[in-house]
Amino acid sequence: MDETHAFNLAKTLFEKAIAIGGEIDVKEVKKKVELKMLDMVDFDVIQKAHDEVISKQRKAEKRQGGQMTTQKSENQLNSQQSIQTIRDYTVIREKFESELIKSVREAMKIGWIPYGGVSYAAAGMSPTGGNSFIQAMVKFHKK
16 A cells, blocks of 8 residues: 555545535545555544645635635535525426426526436336436525
8 A cells, every 4th residue: 555645645535625615524535545546544644634634724714814714614605595595496307318408498597497416317217217317496585
């Protein structure tokens, strides 16, 4: 096992999680690194990468005078506001991707907003039978 490679991989995973405003558990990173390297990794190597990334983030926040707002808290606030203000919800299902795109665009013209990504149900999984492209749509309360 190459500890330097494991350390750098873990550090990258922590940095990516922070960049998108998320958190990632040290044990979770250890599992991901082990899967990627196909080898066991010393927990201390992962913890050291975590500590270095967190220290770097705290120093950057301190340089900003403590005014740096993390994307995580903004994402949580936006997510909470969205959930609290959803007025209506529906699902659009079409057999072909091109038809789903047309239907979603039409729904958007009358105020529906896509919510989440497109799902795909293969034959045998769909309760209506056949392959389906599916998009959740919502309407929000006006603020």
